[in-house]
Amino acid sequence: MFRYETAGESHGQCLVATLTGLPAGIPIAIGKINRELWRRQQGYGRGGRMKIETDTAQLVSGVRHSETIGSPIAILIENRDWDNWTEALPVEDYAGSRENRKEVTRPRPGHADLAGCIKYNYPEARYILERASARETTARVAVGAIAKQFLAPFGIGILSHVIGVGPVKLNRLAAWDELVALSEKEEVLLGCVDSVIERQMKEAVDEAYKTGDTIGGVFEVVARGLPIGLGSHITMDSRLDGRLAQAIVSMQAVKGVEIGFATEGAASYGSKVQDTIHYDKQRSAFHRGANRAGGLEGGMTNGQDLLVRGLLKPISTLRKPLESVDLPTREPSQAAYERSDVCVVPAAGVIGEAMVAIVLAQAFLEKFGGDSMGETRRNYDGYLEQVKKF
DSSP states (O other), X not given: OOEEEEEOOTTSSEEEEEEEOOOBTOBOOHHHHHHHHHHHTOSTTOOTHHHHXXXXXXXXXXXXXXXXXXXXXXXXXXXXXXXXXXXXXXXXXXXTXXXXXXXXXXXXXXXXHHHHHHHHTOSSSHHHHHHHSGGGHHHHHHHHHHHHHHHGGGTOEEEEEEEEETTEEOOSOOOHHHHHHHHTOSSOSSOOSOHHHHHHHHHHHHHHHHTTOOOOEEEEEEEEXXXXXXXXXXXXXXXXXXXXXXXXXXXXTEEEEEESSHHHHHTXXXXXXXXXXXXXXXTTEEEESOOTTTTEETTEEOSSOEEEEEEEOOOSOOSSOOEEEOTTTOOEEEOOOOSOOSOOHHHHHHHHHHHHHHHHHHHHHHHHOOSBHHHHHHHHHHHHHHHHHO
């Protein structure tokens, strides 16, 4: 079983991730991990924190001579902003520390602040927001980058793009080569494959910035090259659509998931929604008339591109704060403001790639197993031969 955990606070010393269950012999390039971390930090509308951090991964165990060795992998990502928080968030308390704690007593609507304070019985929200922050996803992106490097030798690629920012929408499918070109850009605006639509998205972000507001949107993750049969229809927790939905909604500020063209299908008739089945005798292969299902049927991959969308609400920290309550006095107050972003949709797409990669890597290993890449490869090739003979 491929498992992972992350640890760390937004303004703590570092972020940590541990991975277990990956086979030995996976080629690992740290540069590819750092590239994903860089992509996560890009996009128009990001805040001042991204000017401080230059995220790089340190692999301190589990990878030697550029390959996994089968043992647990540990990743450290330094928080450069820690230098500004050593007195506010020390591991060990010290005399006179209270005046340096940077307490947050005015919870932000839409954030974890108030519910977390009540749940953990804290009088203010600093400890809650430190872990609830999307800074935590930096570690997830590092894990996802390793999952991508595991899947790549099997011909599986995972990319994303932005299809909506506020009221502006991209109303067409993106070609795979467009997604590849987008992922290779050295300057990222809003992560849309259509330059005209992207400029309109920028105008929407500018409007939000002018008014002290924030703006949300929709990102789409596309996975190509998947074999038929990852996941299962047998149990609730083995259905791949459910696992992907949970992974995407676990991202901060994501409030909804769409697989394939679910919204369109819900307003249509069955005859217009299902993907017709055909057989090419020359290639000895089944194929479909469309991909409205988004590559999943009955909780299993069907060999088509996997399409997963995340619906991201506008983030909760506004420069023009909303109404709240001061926790010590219980009097009406304006919500707290911490240095933050206006739009994070492009970054969310990169995080979504990581989450999809993790789920697919887990499903891939559940089906094909192997303590080494050679063993996994033999199992995978044997299955493809079975499929070919079907």
